[in-house]
């Protein structure tokens with residue numbers, strides 16, 4: 069049996085009628101808005117497999133992606149894997165920009181194993197430096213990469229979702245990102261008319277950039293995403309890739325009333341946008357670098373995770389087994405306090421239907 073059939077078989081065995089998929093099923097049988105919402109519920113508690121497949125070579129700047137990472141993530145209670153992938157580094161520089169067959173096979177294997185473990189998968193186009201520096205020159209290649217990825221996974225189950233581009237920034241301004249998006253969406257939709265897509269705004273997927281994001285109003289099968297690392301002096305203290313971050317080492321976060329008010333206000337703005345636009349929300353990255361003290365990491369992670377869940381946002385922690393990591397990659401042991409900040413030991417019930425106010429059905433009049 070193909071791995072992706074396991075979930076359907078398990079549901080059938082439990083007596084659920086697959087003809088009328090339940091609200092959380094994430095199935096091609098659902099109407100587009102319902103599918104986006106239910107697929108987003110599968111992303112409820114996700115983990116980023118960061119620094120594995122988003123460099124020029126696996127193992128170059130992080131751990132090799134081990135099969136155990138997938139089984140352990142499923143056993144711990146994560147519901148999905150966000151898989152950052154540097155497709156552009158695995159493809160020819162000249163037309164037709166062919167992506168390496170071996171690399172496709174590597175990604176296929178990861179997806180198969182994840183699906184067999186009941187995990188949804190996000191294929192995220194990550195670290196596409198050329199698009200950030202020269203978006204006009206790179207446009208044709210960006211479209212060609214998505215044409216290939218989309219065609220390759222056209223028969224994958226609905227629980228495999230595509231995230232079109234991680235953190236547009238620099239020359240790929242909010243306006244230029246909207247232009248690139250308008251060009252890439254038809255390319256992906258040509259082979260994947262029913263696949264749930266994940267799309268964020270400019271300025272590194274900033275929360276406030278959602279306001280300028282132009283999504284096609286008649287494509288309801290889209291989950292909107294944002295990343296949250298505020299305050300940067302807390303989450304990126306000592307981060308070698310952020311200038312001036314050395315000066316931030318020692319910054320603490322204990323969740324004072326002011327800290328929490330700022331967090332809530334930031335998330336409230338995202339929620340207001342989501343209600344107005346009728347889009348489910350996925351907080352695709354949040355986390356604290358390992359240079360921060362343990363109490364800060366736990367307090368911030370717990371607070372952000374809770375505020376996301378309180379608003380029905382699904383989330384993905386950044387990241388599994390690297391410098392923000394929740395798992396020690398060599399010994400395969402969880403960093404328990406951090407894991408429990410994400411997945412509290414007491415069972416948490418999944419977000420109930422209707423958590424996303426305003427997304428009720430397809431007939432709501434558009435603004």
Ligand code: BGC
Nearest residue numbers: 118194195234235304353386
């Ligand atoms: C980047 C990572 C970085 C993380 C936090 C991600 O989007 O790809 O390299 O560690 O953000 O800054």
